[in-house]
Amino acid sequence: xxxxxxxxxxxxxxxxxxxxxxxxxxxxxxxxxxxxxxxxxxxxxxxxxxxxxxxxxxxxxxxxxxxxxxxxxxxxxxxxxxxxxxxxxxxxxxxxxxxxxxxxxxxxxxxxxxxxxxxxxxxxxxxxxxxxxxxxxxxxxxxxxxxxxxxxxxxxxxxxxxxxxxxxxxxxxxxxxxxxxxxxxxxxxxxxxxxxxxxxxxxxxxxxxxxxxxxxxxxxxxxxxxxxxxxxxxxxxxxxxxxxxxxxxxxxxxxxxxxxxxxxxxxxxxxxxxxxxxxxxxxxxxxxxxxxxxxxxxxxxxxxxxxxxxxxxxxxxxxxxxxxxxxxxxxxxxxxxxxxxxxxxxxxxxxxxxxxxxxxxxxxxxxxxxxxxxxxxxxxxxxxxxxxxxxxxxxxxxx
Amino acid sequence: xxxxxxxxxxxxxxxxxxxxxxxxxxxxxxxxxxxxxxxxxxxxxxxxxxxxxxxxxxxxxxxxxxxxxxxxxxxxxxxxxxxxxxxxxxxxxxxxxxxxxxxxxxxxxxxxxxxxxxxxxxxxxxxxxxxxxxxxxxxxxxxxxxxxxxxxxxxxxxxxxxxxxxxxxxxxxxxxxxxxxxxxxxxxxxxxxxxxxxxxxxxxxxxxxxxxxxxxxxxxxxxxxxxxxxxxxxxxxxxxxxxxxxxxxxxxxxxxxxxxxxxxxxxxxxxxxxxxxxxxxxxxxxxxxxxxxxxxxxxxxxxxxxxxxxxxxxxxxxxxxxxxxxxxxxxxxxxxxxxxxxxxxxxxxxxxxxxxxxxxxxxxxxxxxxxxxxxxxxxxxxxxxxxxxxxxxxxxxxx
Numbered sequence: 001x002x003x004x005x006x007x008x009x010x011x012x013x014x015x016x017x018x019x020x021x022x023x024x025x026x027x028x029x030x031x032x033x034x035x036x037x038x039x040x041x042x043x044x045x046x047x048x049x050x051x052x053x054x055x056x057x058x059x060x061x062x063x064x065x066x067x068x069x070x071x072x073x074x075x076x077x078x079x080x081x082x083x084x085x086x087x088x089x090x091x092x093x094x095x096x097x098x099x100x101x102x103x104x105x106x107x108x109x110x111x112x113x114x115x116x117x118x119x120x121x122x123x124x125x126x127x128x129x130x131x132x133x134x135x136x137x138x139x140x141x142x143x144x145x146x147x148x149x150x151x152x153x154x155x156x157x158x159x160x161x162x163x164x165x166x167x168x169x170x171x172x173x174x175x176x177x178x179x180x181x182x183x184x185x186x187x188x189x190x191x192x193x194x195x196x197x198x199x200x201x202x203x204x205x206x207x208x209x210x211x212x213x214x215x216x217x218x219x220x221x222x223x224x225x226x227x228x229x230x231x232x233x234x235x236x237x238x239x240x241x242x243x244x245x246x247x248x249x250x251x252x253x254x255x256x257x258x259x260x261x262x263x264x265x266x267x268x269x270x271x272x273x274x275x276x277x278x279x280x281x282x283x284x285x286x287x288x289x290x291x292x293x294x295x296x297x298x299x300x301x302x303x304x305x306x307x308x309x310x311x312x313x314x315x316x317x318x319x320x321x322x323x324x325x326x327x328x329x330x331x332x333x334x335x336x337x338x339x340x341x342x343x344x345x346x347x348x349x350x351x352x353x354x355x356x357x358x359x360x361x362x363x364x365x366x367x368x369x370x371x372x373x374x375x376x377x378x379x380x381x382x383x384x385x386x387x388x389x390x391x392x393x394x395x396x397x398x399x
Numbered sequence: 400x401x402x403x404x405x406x407x408x409x410x411x412x413x414x415x416x417x418x419x420x421x422x423x424x425x426x427x428x429x430x431x432x433x434x435x436x437x438x439x440x441x442x443x444x445x446x447x448x449x450x451x452x453x454x455x456x457x458x459x460x461x462x463x464x465x466x467x468x469x470x471x472x473x474x475x476x477x478x479x480x481x482x483x484x485x486x487x488x489x490x491x492x493x494x495x496x497x498x499x500x501x502x503x504x505x506x507x508x509x510x511x512x513x514x515x516x517x518x519x520x521x522x523x524x525x526x527x528x529x530x531x532x533x534x535x536x537x538x539x540x541x542x543x544x545x546x547x548x549x550x551x552x553x554x555x556x557x558x559x560x561x562x563x564x565x566x567x568x569x570x571x572x573x574x575x576x577x578x579x580x581x582x583x584x585x586x587x588x589x590x591x592x593x594x595x596x597x598x599x600x601x602x603x604x605x606x607x608x609x610x611x612x613x614x615x616x617x618x619x620x621x622x623x624x625x626x627x628x629x630x631x632x633x634x635x636x637x638x639x640x641x642x643x644x645x646x647x648x649x650x651x652x653x654x655x656x657x658x659x660x661x662x663x664x665x666x667x668x669x670x671x672x673x674x675x676x677x678x679x680x681x682x683x684x685x686x687x688x689x690x691x692x693x694x695x696x697x698x699x700x701x702x703x704x705x706x707x708x709x710x711x712x713x714x715x716x717x718x719x720x721x722x723x724x725x726x727x728x729x730x731x732x733x734x735x736x737x738x739x740x741x742x743x744x745x746x747x748x749x750x751x752x753x754x755x756x757x758x759x760x761x762x763x764x765x766x767x768x769x770x771x772x773x774x775x776x777x778x779x780x781x782x783x784x785x786x787x788x789x790x791x792x793x794x795x796x797x798x
Contacts, residue, residue: 030589034611050593050598080583081583081597083595098583099585135762139758141765156608156609157701157764157767157768160602160697160764163589163601165599166587166593166599184479185478185481190562190565190567197482199497200563200565205555206555207555209558210555226479226480296496296497298559325748325771328728328751329726329727349724352727363454364538364539366539366560368560369557393792394554394556395724395792395798398554398555398556
């Protein structure tokens with residue numbers, strides 16, 4: 001069976017996300033909208049700033065009246081928050097940053113550049129060009145101007161932008177409701193004693209905390225045993241779930257009961273991806289929910305959830321541009337054997353070089369805890385020290 | 400007055416943070432520790448995996464017994480979660496990913512590489528080297544091994560690592576308690592009507608949402624008027640606050656009452672930084688609290704909070720390595736005039752080039768909403784298209 005190229009898998013995921021459409025829109029106080037995706041564009045209604053204002057603490061002048069060495073008296077003081085009177089001819093106005101420029105004034109000289117004479121008049125060291133240190137009205141926003149597009153994620157900067165426009169309510173998509181499943185008789189939750197043959201379940205913590213970071217509503221659907229009947233019952237009990245996200249149990253092994261059940265009773269596709277780590281992945285619909293089944297090795301789970309599930313989830317929450325930022329960085333190691341799958345290596349970004357964690361096995365979670373992100377080695381490629389490869393910081397992938 | 404180099408300001412900030420020491424340590428359920436800083440190292444107590452196990456779905460063998468073309472009968476089936484019997488000589492074991500290797504077996508062949516004969520015996524296509532597809536015991540962790548250092552921030556990967564060790568409780572630093580102040584008669588909160596000379600307060604949203612992202616406990620201390628008496632009263636009412644973070648009101652203008660008060664009644668320093676935007680900054684202690692006063696222009700606030708306040712805040716919460724990741728990226732523009740201050744430009748990272756937002760004024764918040772991060776132009780430097788400059792993604796700076 002030919003392996004599916006990563007780009008094709010990504011395309012199919014996003015196509016299906018777009019067919020299903022984003023989660024419903026709700027109105028939220030801007031205060032509570034951190035991390036949400038904006039559902040309708042934010043259009044300015046006002047002129048911002050509403051009036052030309054001073055970019056500096058200094059003196060507002062009619063620029064044509066300024067002659068170096070000839071003092072101008074101070075006819076008024078303008079603080080931010082006040083509307084000043086018009087500037088009297090032959091005078092200047094003491095003015096502070098952000099304060100509206102008096103009518104007639106067309107420039108500001110910063111206080112560091114002037115001297116005061118014995119009578120408190122202002123001596124300018126140089127001629128002042130019109131417009132100097134003046135922020136024109138409407139520089140930030142004008143009525144009807146698009147300030148934030150629908151589909152952007154609302155971080156601190158976007159919410160500050162909304163506040164600057166006086167906006168208190170925002171149209172946003174509701175969070176995706178994700179049920180997290182782990183499967184496997186070998187898995188035990190932390191806090192329980194390990195029986196022979198068992199290990200602790202780390203994927204549950206990985207997926208749940210990551211989904212919370214992404215702004216999803218997370219339901220912990222527990223760790224399923226490798227028993228078809230119990231799996232069916234637990235799935236049937238899930239209500240109002242948009243996505244069932246599982247790790248493990250979706251390969252084609254005889255014990256992969258969850259995968260079997262989904263293939264039999266849902267419309268799911270089993271993909272063998274040209275991706276390392278993370279070859280097997282299941283994707284589709286089951287009883288009105290979407291299903292993404294990630295491979296169970298911890299690093300395979302990490303790679304498939306951040307590279308494949310992340311764009312699907314964000315798109316379902318209404319986000320337009322779901323590609324994480326990545327940067328071409330020089331590597332300090334060689335990989336001499338080209339692979340047939342695109343590989344995401346765990347690397348540290350240290351001293352201006354991408355350094356390889358020595359054990360790249362998909363079962364070694366320590367590699368990810370040590371690393372700063374994933375480095376993309378294209379299928380069929382090798383690398384030499386100094387070569388540039390794309391680096392995806394975890395700060396981009398894990399939120 | 401000479402401008403203070405950015406590196407010197409950073410050094411002083413971190414020195415003071417280290418003198419004050421990190422916030423107290425508390426024990427938290429791992430479940431609730433997302434975003435917290437680990438206060439004591441996480442040391443493995445077990446061998447993980449506890450036994451050699453299969454990296455594949457396939458067949459476990461004694462490698463020396465495998466002869467291509469000579470079938471081996473299947474003497475047992477080993478699922479993950481089970482402890483198998485020893486492997487009978489002259490046989491192989493059906494085995495699934497993660498299942499413990501039977502005693503005597505020393506390799507696994509993946510199922511894709513074998514054939515079954517009419518009697519269900521396994522035909523191998525090639526000789527199998529010892530160790531093939533076997534994950535050795537202790538590959539992930541060994542008793543006494545350091546798995547997470549004190550001072551790391553707990554993201555999804557770190558919490559998964561803790562879970563893999565069976566850990567349910569973590570020693571973490573308590574969040575920093577930060578009171579956020581805005582000052583300025585010109586500022587109005589969104590939702591209120593604008594009077595002449597007024598603008599909406601965007602810095603409050605910027606700082607509060609950013610602090611929440613960083614894991615701080617945020618108290619909104621409101622927007623102070625430019626009145627010394629009211630400012631003193633409001634500051635006196637703050638209790639159990641580690642940091643007072645303000646924007647505006649800390650320059651040397653006559654209306655900067657907050658700065659005046661802090662200089663008179665606290666131990667605060669006013670810095671003029673070799674930084675653009677963001678020259679003026681106030682830093683020190685006032686009545687048992689730390690104080691960081693950022694400049695009031697929105698982009699100046701953004702730059703100083705992410706470049707200067709962020710490392711101080713994270714260090715106070717116990718984080719060891721507080722420098723954000725940055726990446727050398729090619730720019731697609733020229734800056735021909737070298738400045739005396741280090742400049743952080745708002746740029747987009749598009750099509751493999753850093754693109755400059757056309758209006759770099761410090762009052763223009765749109766520049767930051769458009770941008771993907773900050774680009775560092777060193778003091779005294781120019782740049783040409785193709786030059787590499789350090790890019791700080793917002794994903795690193797805003798969390």
